[in-house]
Amino acid sequence: MNKCIYGGVQLAKTFFLPSLALFCILSFFPETGKAATKYNEVKVSNGGSISGAVKFVGDVPQIEMFSVNKDEEVCGHEPVPSEELIISKDKGIKNVFVYIKKIASGKSFKKQSRNFVSNQNNCRFDPHILIVPTGARVDLLNNDNVLHNLHSWSAKNRPFNQGTTFGQVLTREFKWKERIMVTCDIHSWMSSWIIIVENPYFALTDEKGKFNIDNIPAGSYELIAWQETLGRKKKKVNINANEEAEVKFEYTPKKK
Ligand SMILES: [Cu+2]
Numbered sequence: 001m002n003k004c005i006y007g008g009v010q011l012a013k014t015f016f017l018p019s020l021a022l023f024c025i026l027s028f029f030p031e032t033g034k035a036a037t038k039y040n041e042v043k044v045s046n047g048g049s050i051s052g053a054v055k056f057v058g059d060v061p062q063i064e065m066f067s068v069n070k071d072e073e074v075c076g077h078e079p080v081p082s083e084e085l086i087i088s089k090d091k092g093i094k095n096v097f098v099y100i101k102k103i104a105s106g107k108s109f110k111k112q113s114r115n116f117v118s119n120q121n122n123c124r125f126d127p128h129i130l131i132v133p134t135g136a137r138v139d140l141l142n143n144d145n146v147l148h149n150l151h152s153w154s155a156k157n158r159p160f161n162q163g164t165t166f167g168q169v170l171t172r173e174f175k176w177k178e179r180i181m182v183t184c185d186i187h188s189w190m191s192s193w194i195i196i197v198e199n200p201y202f203a204l205t206d207e208k209g210k211f212n213i214d215n216i217p218a219g220s221y222e223l224i225a226w227q228e229t230l231g232r233k234k235k236k237v238n239i240n241a242n243e244e245a246e247v248k249f250e251y252t253p254k255k256k
Helices: 003-028
Strands: 048-056 097-100 116-121 124-126 129-133 136-142 148-153 161-164 169-174 178-184 191-197 202-204 210-216 219-227 231-239 244-251
Touching (some): 161 169, 231 244
Parallel strands (some): 048 244, 129 191
Antiparallel strands (some): 048 210, 097 202, 097 219, 116 124, 136 169, 148 178, 219 231
């Protein structure tokens, strides 16, 4: 055999084949997200709670309106208001995700055996924000007599980009803690979030921007608020046994 060819074959055997094997192994396990933090369920005696509100301070921005330019017979003829930032008359912000960061143990975190559901109704996602525990399965259900193309923007969990027809369910498992935006490639105004959590100490603010988290072991914690367009805020909170701590988060208009 020609020396050069022989050398090439040896080189391939030495470097290329092991690299190829390694690539194949990594491709087979694409979800290399950080392993879930272990959360221990314990009996919480004399737990405290957090009662809170998330407010908007400043001039309330106008709600963005999207024009429906496809499938009007199902999606409607009227412009669709954005759900990204919903502020009540008294300036409470809806759908803010509030959670205690890195709590190692506490109340039970019942993981339901049935799948969670994210609906597409009249070309909107319902709910707009769905919170599920790590390992949960979610049925993304197309209730519309149109084609949707569900597209997830995830880094740790396996992403998807798939069309669904009327009545079709796309079931996905979410193994890793992450906030994932899910959109539809066909209807540009459709957007939603699936938030995967590792502990039960979370809440989503209601229409008035209020939230409540209960049965928290006494201690000192970091409480985080996250709003999809305005970002994160954090606060230290001390929880005393059998007491309610009040926490208020305030967001100001986004700088342009
Ligand atoms: Cu769609």
